[in-house]
Amino acid sequence: MNGGRSATSTIHVVAGLLLDRDRIFITRRPDGRHQGGKWEFPGGKVDVGEAPLDALRRELHEELGIDVQEATPYARSRHAYPDLAVLLDVWRILRYDRTPHGREGQEARWAEVSELRPSEFPAADRPILRRLQLPALYAISDVARLGQDLFAERLLRALEGGVRLVQLREPGLGPDGLLACATKMSALCHRFGAKLLVNADPELAITAGADGVHLSSRRLKAMRARPLDPDLWVAASCHDLEELRHAQAIEADFAVVSPVMATSSHPGASPLGWARLSELCRAVSLPVYALGGMAPRDVEQARQAGAHGVALLSAAWASDFGSSVKGLRG
Structure with a gap:
């Protein structure tokens, strides 16, 4: 060489x-x-x-x-x-x-x-290294629905159960509230060896001590290059092949594709289904998480479709969630 x-x-x-x-x-x-x-x-x-x-x-x-x-x-x-x-x-x-x-x-x-x-x-x-480091589950915050106190309790329980990758996505908090929440969550996640990605401006994520950034599809489209250095994480939300290919072009570490199944959080969205998810996964080389109507039990079906695992929103913060994720770390 x-x-x-x-x-x-x-x-x-x-x-x-x-x-x-x-x-x-x-x-x-x-x-x-x-x-x-x-x-x-x-x-x-x-x-x-x-x-x-x-x-x-x-x-x-x-x-x-x-x-x-x-x-x-x-x-x-x-x-x-x-x-x-x-x-x-x-x-x-x-x-x-x-x-x-x-x-x-x-x-x-x-x-x-x-x-x-x-x-x-x-x-x-x-x-390849990043793929090896990714767990099967990607948990997305739900502070808006649960409130900060109950969410903090559920996050602790999920981390104790083995969750090792978390996204803070709370657009309703505003920059100051998001920074404060991200700073607290980052410290808690790091106690358990878990990674926190913040769905916000990359600079806010770094200021909060998080492990990286999760790009919304809007932020992804505006990116012309990877926004963080290789030792920090960059993820992206995608809904079609064009967005997936752009995420790969800017060297994102992984992508989240949605909605795979019908979901209450986006009742008007048309689900992609497992067959279309499989086509999208085959078209790119970066790891993909399936989002939308997912539960821990869907990991195996997602992997059969070519995805790395599943991303969870409301299902991640159920009171019994921690006990359902044991054995799904890799």
Whole structure:
């Protein structure tokens, strides 16, 4: 992956995800090479005429000294660097023999997935890392309906139950009220290792100490580039393919598509349905959450449609919600 290539040439690269509960095995690229010093998912180039799985087995044997017995496709990522374009073909390793190590002298280690920083990885690897870090559920605040005191109680219960990704969306609070609410919610979420995204101006989200911003479809349309650095989260609300493609173009980390089913919060909206959601998910590479009439039990159907998980509004703050989300963190 060194220089001397035109910007239009594309290199097909395979990478393997070796996971052990919440840990993943990563290696560091040698200094002096393309993206030198960055951490990456181990793998390498696919030779001409070589099947991706065969390339994966060969590369991981050469780099890590393991023999891959079973692997399944996980995701693909495309990125154009100034000197070359990369198609990253990522596989999840299900079974392998021997102990992985840096067989070629490269630095290698097991790391907690949640603690990895996208800025320390090549740009082509970052969407894969973000996908690994996303939980199955995305809870959207409902302060307007519940009131701040009851919502704070329900949020605490949800966090205790395992919710790890929350959006603060309260347009009725106004900038000052939203900032105060976001600051309190951010501190509470961080006590549990959860991430808070604020549906507001990106600067307000940062001032509140939140982990990122959730762009409304209106804000998304006005964006011409990613509004925050890679170590902060950027999500977007989308309703059609054009918006999804724009979210992908500005390098959003994930999108929320709605309404998938009929919902009381938008009674006049025509639901997309599972079939259309599946078509939209196939058309883009960024992770998608299904929103609209969703419950935790819909995670499996959403994943069958190609989504990463489900986003919840009123269902997220039911009194028994915490007990219904255990086992749905990944």
